[in-house]
Amino acid sequence: MPPHPPATRAARRVSRRVRRRRTMLVAGMLVAAIAAGGYALTRPSEADADPSAGRASTQATPPRAEAPEAEPSPLTPPASPTPVGSPPPCDTAEVTAAIAHGSDEDVIAAFGGGEAFRLVVAAGDAPCIDLHRAGRTWVVVNKRNALDPKDYWPVPQARPTAPRIVSGGGWLRADAASALDDLAGAAAADGMGRLGIDSAFRPYDFQVGLYDRYVASRGQQAADLRSARPGHSEHQTGLAVDVVACGTAGCGSHDDFRGTPQATWLAENAWRFGFIVRYEQDRTETTGYAWEPWHLRYIGTELARAYRDGGFSTLEEFFGLPAAPTYAG
């Protein structure tokens, strides 16, 4: 059974939009209250903001706690979560120092944590954060964003020891490898058995051959749903890994991973270790890929927590990026 049946997913999406509109309303009223000298505006208006606007880069805040239903607001949602009068987030001493000398975790902490980081990035308020730059935990690689540089090679790398390496070298960027060990250990402790690694880091040249073989065997359209063109694969970042379920009879394959207890466990628990299931069911229009419950992407625990708490199902929406269903060229 899929982790999110279509009806439930649709209801979640509607609920998410309503909650976003509510939170944008509250944020907009606060900004207006400040501008009006401290008086909150309470008069509703027929001029409602487009509820779909909250899904774009102007998104002010993710859905959080439930709030009473509100009437439409005359206020335009604020484009930036940065308080009026505050320096741009990238200009603060903490962020400047973290970007120059710190780790990715230090940078996110300097912004105030995963959700604060996401908010300013999604609002276009953090020009110092380049979502296209390979080597950062927050890099977004999809059909519209190629790796930069194209031949990026992650270092340092390490090989997880808790999962069984079924095929490929099993190498990941070291922080992702360590996190995957923690994840695999927790899965085993929860009775999920041992996970296997079917594919982890894949260099650019390897992806050339892999994609060509897909095209030769299935045609380009089918290949593009399952395999990235060279320079567009998350596997090249060293932050993505395909897992399979192993048992006493050996390890299964991708295609029989769907619906397994391990797949369900991953969908519910991967975030605790900094991973997300990157290609969820029914999200092809945004991600460009078919449902792949086995493909995990490491984004670090801070961002993964914000992703989960916000109810997101694609990294594109999480960062306010346009959908990437097809290649630009």
Ligand SMILES: [Zn+2]
């Ligand atoms: Zn994969």
